[in-house]
Amino acid sequence: MKPSAFDYVAPRTVADAVDALAAGAQVLAGGQSLLLDMHLQRAHPALVADINHVPGLDELTASDGTLTVGALVRHQTFESPGAVPGPLGDLFARAVVTIAHPPIRARGTMAGSLAWAHPASEWCALAVALDAVVELRSTRGTREIPAGEYFLGPFQTAREPDELLTAVRYPLLAPDTGVAFTEHRRTGFSFAQVAVGAALTVRDGVITEARIGLANCADRPLRAHAAERTLIGAEPSSPAFTMAGEAASTEDAAPVPEPYADVDYRRHVIAVLVARTLREAAPV
Amino acid sequence: MKITLTVNDAAYPLDVEPRRVLADALRDDCGLTGTHLGCEQGVCGACTVLVDGEAVRSCLMLAVQCDGVPIRTVEGLAGPGGEPHPLQRAFSAERGLQCGFCTPGFLMLAAGALDHDPRLGDEEVADLVRSNLCRCTGYEPIRRAITRAARDHQNGQEGRHRSV
Ligand SMILES: Cc1cc2nc3c(=O)[nH]c(=O)nc-3n(C[C@H](O)[C@H](O)[C@H](O)COP(=O)(O)OP(=O)(O)OC[C@H]3O[C@@H](n4cnc5c(N)ncnc54)[C@H](O)[C@@H]3O)c2cc1C
Ligand code: FES
Ligand code: FES
Numbered sequence: 001m002k003p004s005a006f007d008y009v010a011p012r013t014v015a016d017a018v019d020a021l022a023a024g025a026q027v028l029a030g031g032q033s034l035l036l037d038m039h040l041q042r043a044h045p046a047l048v049a050d051i052n053h054v055p056g057l058d059e060l061t062a063s064d065g066t067l068t069v070g071a072l073v074r075h076q077t078f079e080s081p082g083a084v085p086g087p088l089g090d091l092f093a094r095a096v097v098t099i100a101h102p103p104i105r106a107r108g109t110m111a112g113s114l115a116w117a118h119p120a121s122e123w124c125a126l127a128v129a130l131d132a133v134v135e136l137r138s139t140r141g142t143r144e145i146p147a148g149e150y151f152l153g154p155f156q157t158a159r160e161p162d163e164l165l166t167a168v169r170y171p172l173l174a175p176d177t178g179v180a181f182t183e184h185r186r187t188g189f190s191f192a193q194v195a196v197g198a199a200l201t202v203r204d205g206v207i208t209e210a211r212i213g214l215a216n217c218a219d220r221p222l223r224a225h226a227a228e229r230t231l232i233g234a235e236p237s238s239p240a241f242t243m244a245g246e247a248a249s250t251e252d253a254a255p256v257p258e259p260y261a262d263v264d265y266r267r268h269v270i271a272v273l274v275a276r277t278l279r280e281a282a283p284v
Numbered sequence: 285m286k287i288t289l290t291v292n293d294a295a296y297p298l299d300v301e302p303r304r305v306l307a308d309a310l311r312d313d314c315g316l317t318g319t320h321l322g323c324e325q326g327v328c329g330a331c332t333v334l335v336d337g338e339a340v341r342s343c344l345m346l347a348v349q350c351d352g353v354p355i356r357t358v359e360g361l362a363g364p365g366g367e368p369h370p371l372q373r374a375f376s377a378e379r380g381l382q383c384g385f386c387t388p389g390f391l392m393l394a395a396g397a398l399d400h401d402p403r404l405g406d407e408e409v410a411d412l413v414r415s416n417l418c419r420c421t422g423y424e425p426i427r428r429a430i431t432r433a434a435r436d437h438q439n440g441q442e443g444r445h446r447s448v
Pocket of ligand 1: 027028029030031032033034035036071099101104107108109110111113115118121122123164165166191325326327
């Protein structure tokens with residue numbers, strides 16, 4: 001199918017973009033999900049605002065311990081671990097190669113993934129695990145929402161239709177943080193059946209901080225709080241990681257059945273992947 | 285909307301609806317039917333072209349987004365006298381195609397990657413080939429063809445350096 005007819009504007013400033021949204025426009029960022037939705041007739045906006053010509057939205061900056069990712073920073077940027085300082089850059093570089101393919105990563109944006117809010121999105125799971133903050137702008141002003149309160153369900157977020165997602169902010173990870181990202185998918189072309197990202201800090205032989213993000217383990221991205229609690233104060237060991245995997249799978253996750261993965265299977269995969277990710281993340 | 289597509293260094297002044305995707309504009313408005321459309325969902329990669337030097341899915345871009353931006357399609361690969369591009373020679377030599385439906389997409393995917401990094405290693409080529417679908421070859425010949433083109437390119441470069 002082809003997209004249905006719409007009007008097209010290409011604003012040159014954030015203010016013009018926000019005005020277009022107030023007039024009912026839908027944002028075109030990388031277009032890698034919007035055009036798909038339009039081909040499938042899942043989206044038929046009357047007005048499309050192409051934000052690709054808004055200067056400044058492509059900025060990626062790190063200062064005062066905070067990483068700010070502008071709305072036009074493409075997936076591809078994060079393939080180089082040096083793009084983002086410290087272990088956060090390492091974690092993003094490990095995660096990004098599991099997102100689609102190079103031609104899609106050349107266009108698609110991290111902010112677009114957060115705006116689209118697919119339950120299997122790798123970026124969305126990392127955003128909740130890392131306490132990211134989403135910056136939203138409209139003609140009414142600017143507000144910030146913690147990622148943990150932003151995702152409401154499949155393709156549903158706290159963003160109002162007239163709000164432009166201008167940036168995502170992440171606290172940088174301490175230099176001694178260990179990170180890992182693993183994913184299980186049916187074929188190279190599928191979205192993740194389960195994806196897990198983890199960041200672990202070990203001091204004096206015990207785990208002092210743990211962050212675990214789960215993609216496609218519920219109707220929205222999750223931070224595995226119950227699993228993290230089992231780890232704090234524990235020694236980094238295989239039994240501890242197995243226990244955390246069990247907690248993630250039975251307490252944190254609320255998997256929905258999919259055509260090739262019923263709930264029992266998904267719980268099994270979650271337990272295995274969480275333990276595996278933690279083992280990989282454990283600083284040696 | 286009135287736009288000008290610049291495809292393989294030729295200008296195509298067009299009047300298109302905003303909803304026209306780049307792939308349709310190339311095929312139906314510019315008459316460049318070398319770019320194929322398979323899934324129209326970003327999955328198969330048959331529609332891959334270079335936009336501003338970057339391999340992208342032309343089914344997931346609007347033509348109006350490409351006004352004035354250099355585009356390269358499979359028709360632009362051959363040299364001025366019609367001699368095949370090293371990638372095209374390698375695809376032929378390694379039997380990198382059977383029905384040929386996927387071939388323009390794989391060629392442009394590989395052309396973009398080789399432009400960025402002429403020293404593509406085996407692992408990178410294997411990774412790259414995962415971007416597109418081929419229902420005939422089983423991918424191995426395509427992988428060999430891209431590797432061969434990369435190697436020929438390097439040998440060509442080194443040969444030139446040595447002769448200086
Ligand atoms: C074949 C294929 C495989 C894929 N595989 C994966 C995968 O494995 N994992 C994954 O996470 N994703 C995957 N994707 C999706 C891809 O990552 C998209 O790039 C991403 O979901 C959306 O980013 P975008 O910039 O392309 O957004 P767009 O397509 O431009 O927009 C998507 C939606 O978000 C809205 N939007 C975008 N930016 C903003 C903004 N700044 N403010 C307000 N609203 C905005 C749009 O209006 C639209 O509704 C895949 C896509 C394809 C085609
Ligand atoms: S037609 Fe564009 S990816 Fe299949
Ligand atoms: S050669 Fe037939 S699909 Fe690839």
